Amino acid sequence: MKRRGEWGSAFIFLLPLLFTLAVAFVYAFVRTVYFSFTDYNLFHITKFVGLDNYTQLFADYRFVLALTHSLVYAIVVTAFQTFFALLLAVVLNQKIRGLTFFRASYYVPSVASSVAITLIFIWLMNRRGTINWLLTEIGRYWPLIITGLAVIVLVQSIQVFWERRHGLPARAFDPALLGISLLAGVVVTAILWRFGVVPSYPMSQVTIPWLTTRKTFLGIPLPLLSIMMLNIWTTSPTFMILFLAGLQDVPQELYEAAEMDGASPWQKLLHVTVPALRPVLFLVITMGLIGTLQMFDQVAITAGTAPLESTITLAYYVYWNVFGSGGLPKVGMASAAALVLAALTLVIVFIQRRVGFSEKGWYS
Amino acid sequence: MRKVLLALLIVGLVAGIGLAQDKVTIRLAGYSGDTPLMQDVLARFVADKIPGVEVVWEPITEDFLAFVLRTLSAGTAPDIFYVDVGWAKTVEKTGLVEPLDDYMANSAVLNKGDLIPALKDAFTFDGKLYAVPKDFNSLVIFYNKDMFDEMGVAYPSDDDTWATLLGKIAEVNNPGKWYGACINADAARFLPVAFEAGMPFLKDDGTAPFDLASAKQAADWFTSFNRLGISATSADIGAGWPGAAFISEKAATCIEGGWLIPPIRNENPTLNFGTVFLPSPWEGGPRSNYLFTCGYAMPTSPASGRPDLAFKVIEILTSPEVQNYILESGHAIPSRAALLNSAYFQQKDDFAQATKKVFEATDLPGTVPFAFGEIGQGAYTGAVNEALTLIMQGEATVEEAMNEAAAKLNQ
Numbered sequence: 001m002k003r004r005g006e007w008g009s010a011f012i013f014l015l016p017l018l019f020t021l022a023v024a025f026v027y028a029f030v031r032t033v034y035f036s037f038t039d040y041n042l043f044h045i046t047k048f049v050g051l052d053n054y055t056q057l058f059a060d061y062r063f064v065l066a067l068t069h070s071l072v073y074a075i076v077v078t079a080f081q082t083f084f085a086l087l088l089a090v091v092l093n094q095k096i097r098g099l100t101f102f103r104a105s106y107y108v109p110s111v112a113s114s115v116a117i118t119l120i121f122i123w124l125m126n127r128r129g130t131i132n133w134l135l136t137e138i139g140r141y142w143p144l145i146i147t148g149l150a151v152i153v154l155v156q157s158i159q160v161f162w163e164r165r166h167g168l169p170a171r172a173f174d175p176a177l178l179g180i181s182l183l184a185g186v187v188v189t190a191i192l193w194r195f196g197v198v199p200s201y202p203m204s205q206v207t208i209p210w211l212t213t214r215k216t217f218l219g220i221p222l223p224l225l226s227i228m229m230l231n232i233w234t235t236s237p238t239f240m241i242l243f244l245a246g247l248q249d250v251p252q253e254l255y256e257a258a259e260m261d262g263a264s265p266w267q268k269l270l271h272v273t274v275p276a277l278r279p280v281l282f283l284v285i286t287m288g289l290i291g292t293l294q295m296f297d298q299v300a301i302t303a304g305t306a307p308l309e310s311t312i313t314l315a316y317y318v319y320w321n322v323f324g325s326g327g328l329p330k331v332g333m334a335s336a337a338a339l340v341l342a343a344l345t346l347v348i349v350f351i352q353r354r355v356g357f358s359e360k361g362w363y364s
Numbered sequence: 365m366r367k368v369l370l371a372l373l374i375v376g377l378v379a380g381i382g383l384a385q386d387k388v389t390i391r392l393a394g395y396s397g398d399t400p401l402m403q404d405v406l407a408r409f410v411a412d413k414i415p416g417v418e419v420v421w422e423p424i425t426e427d428f429l430a431f432v433l434r435t436l437s438a439g440t441a442p443d444i445f446y447v448d449v450g451w452a453k454t455v456e457k458t459g460l461v462e463p464l465d466d467y468m469a470n471s472a473v474l475n476k477g478d479l480i481p482a483l484k485d486a487f488t489f490d491g492k493l494y495a496v497p498k499d500f501n502s503l504v505i506f507y508n509k510d511m512f513d514e515m516g517v518a519y520p521s522d523d524d525t526w527a528t529l530l531g532k533i534a535e536v537n538n539p540g541k542w543y544g545a546c547i548n549a550d551a552a553r554f555l556p557v558a559f560e561a562g563m564p565f566l567k568d569d570g571t572a573p574f575d576l577a578s579a580k581q582a583a584d585w586f587t588s589f590n591r592l593g594i595s596a597t598s599a600d601i602g603a604g605w606p607g608a609a610f611i612s613e614k615a616a617t618c619i620e621g622g623w624l625i626p627p628i629r630n631e632n633p634t635l636n637f638g639t640v641f642l643p644s645p646w647e648g649g650p651r652s653n654y655l656f657t658c659g660y661a662m663p664t665s666p667a668s669g670r671p672d673l674a675f676k677v678i679e680i681l682t683s684p685e686v687q688n689y690i691l692e693s694g695h696a697i698p699s700r701a702a703l704l705n706s707a708y709f710q711q712k713d714d715f716a717q718a719t720k721k722v723f724e725a726t727d728l729p730g731t732v733p734f735a736f737g738e739i740g741q742g743a744y745t746g747a748v749n750e751a752l753t754l755i756m757q758g759e760a761t762v763e764e765a766m767n768e769a770a771a772k773l774n775q
Contacts (some may be wrong), residue, residue: 042436043436043437043459043460044459126599127600128600212753213759214754214759214760215759308746308750309750323429323433324746325740326429326450326451326454326736326739326740326743327738327739327743328433328454328458328738329433
């Protein structure tokens with residue numbers, strides 16, 4: 001009797017979620033499956049077309065392009081954002097001065113509106129934008145930059161060597177010595193440049209049309225690559241928070257034991273931190289894959305400037321079929337594409353779980 | 365105490381609903397950019413003119429066609445909404461837009477005969493009129509007189525050919541200070557140029573015309589400004605659109621319509637400018653231009669259930685008083701044939717003269733509606749925009765890019 005009462009109250013508490021799930025997911029999903037077999041255009045269904053939408057999909061070069069873009073995008077962005085998120089989390093888990101400030105400022109890209117960030121980004125990527133300006137300056141002054149860096153490394157090495165020779169425990173990046181090295185680097189480079197030993201090249205303004213070109217890099221269209229960079233930058237901090245939470249749970253004894261065995265910081269990261277973070281890694285990678293495969297907003301906003309073929313992803317292909325052409329919506333095609341996207345997401349997450357990181361903890 | 369409050373609240377709500385039902389709410393949806401003008405017009409001319417009707421303006425910021433299709437499909441479309449000639453056919457094909465012929469036949473103040481025929485035809489499909497055109501526009505070349513004077517170059521003229529205009533813009537270009545022109549890879553500016561070179565909308569067999577020699581000639585000329593560096597896109601100049609580059613005096617010329625006039629008046633009222641027709645390919649050659657027009661349409665089953673009242677609102681909005689008011693504010697040219705002799709066109713200031721020029725351009729032979737039939741504006745112009753972008757950036761030749769655009773549309 002008591003059990004049934006418990007079950008009843010549990011059901012009541014679950015009801016709101018079940019209701020939204022039924023309406024927003026089950027109903028929508030069933031309708032989408034149904035539409036994918038028809039020629040529905042938002043207004044009329046004239047006939048069932050069987051698998052025609054699916055065969056047409058794979059015959060459409062835009063769909064094939066969108067599929068490849070989505071896969072490349074998901075793999076590259078997930079890999080980089082997971083790596084950067086872990087790196088940021090490990091760094092920000094140290095006891096350093098101004099920790100809260102750094103944590104907050106690194107998190108800003110994630111809380112700012114995606115639309116606003118993308119607009120600023122379009123502006124940075126303009127033919128006469130900041131990125132091209134930076135490239136121009138680097139093109140002009142690279143001999144000076146390299147000279148400066150070389151002098152810094154040289155002076156720092158000499159100093160560290162000198163200190164250690166005299167039995168002082170100097171670290172490679174000792175801040176006091178680094179300050180002297182930096183100063184030396186700037187002064188020496190300035191003198192060499194003044195007397196013409198190191199040249200700066202007169203170079204015309206770099207005008208790479210990042211967002212409107214059809215050029216590719218490693219087979220990835222530059223506009224898509226630009227969106228990838230933007231997305232890695234905006235999503236890494238979100239996952240950093242998850243890693244930070246996970247790091248709080250790593251038993252301190254493990255690090256102490258590793259130190260007793262003489263492990264280097266790198267070995268501690270690789271053999272203690274990463275294995276201990278397995279459940280979080282699973283979460284981060286899975287959420288990353290789902291998020292990247294379904295990425296829409298940043299493509300939609302850059303779509304105004306970029307050629308369709310250079311940025312189209314599966315989620316945008318779905319939208320484009322409904323509202324993009326200016327004709328009556330091709331909801332049948334869009335539904336079929338949406339289902340392919342859903343199936344793809346499931347399969348990729350499944351593969352990831354089997355061959356990559358699963359949710360099982362390493363020491364539990 | 366709480367019960368009393370609750371009871372009061374319920375009574376209040378019921379009373380509120382009761383009061384609200386006394387008035388019929390007519391929802392009117394349009395471009396969000398029209399908000400100041402439309403709110404002004406509604407307050408001046410519509411409020412309290414029809415007993416028991418309250419008109420609510422709904423500015424739409426999303427893609428307007430997407431909004432119309434979405435709300436029509438869901439049965440939540442506003443009582444009156446804008447329809448642009450560029451996608452009017454798509455909306456008509458939904459079967460959920462009310463033909464207005466009967467309303468106009470029975471109206472005392474708004475009949476088909478009052479409208480400019482070309483505009484009426486643009487919204488007529490299978491003999492039925494689906495929207496009341498509210499205004500229209502076309503393209504002219506705006507030029508900055510001070511810049512031409514400073515560089516000692518003759519002003520562009522109505523008799524310019526492609527070659528003479530190119531020469532003038534090359535001369536007025538002042539590197540480091542201003543560009544000779546601001547031209548984007550925009551099909552809406554390029555297509556009239558292609559039409560006057562002889563390109564049809566589609567080939568006789570219904571396929572894309574972009575690989576024809578005429579289309580390539582036009583593309584070569586249209587993109588030559590940017591390739592020569594005497595013109596730049598608005599993004600390169602750092603302006604939102606070519607008109608903004610012209611207003612901020614970073615470009616000596618641009619190809620725009622009457623919509624550029626109000627922003628000039630608001631943002632740079634002392635700008636010394638003139639307007640001329642688009643050039644012809646050769647001396648005495650053919651001309652073409654786009655007729656842009658927008659109309660008011662109604663859904664077959666409006667949420668208010670009162671299409672008769674909605675049409676009354678349209679009657680007021682397209683009345684001679686309102687249209688003259690909008691004309692004199694410089695926003696658009698009226699769709700009523702009788703207003704084309706408006707005294708406003710005789711005024712000598714730059715703004716009135718520019719409006720007159722835009723109006724005259726629509727009357728030239730070869731002017732066609734900015735319409736894309738069932739192909740869809742996005743599909744047709746998208747292919748052209750991409751080709752123009754590639755040519756301007758030097759990533760493809762005219763030949764390659766235009767052949768590819770044709771292949772894309774034919775897919």
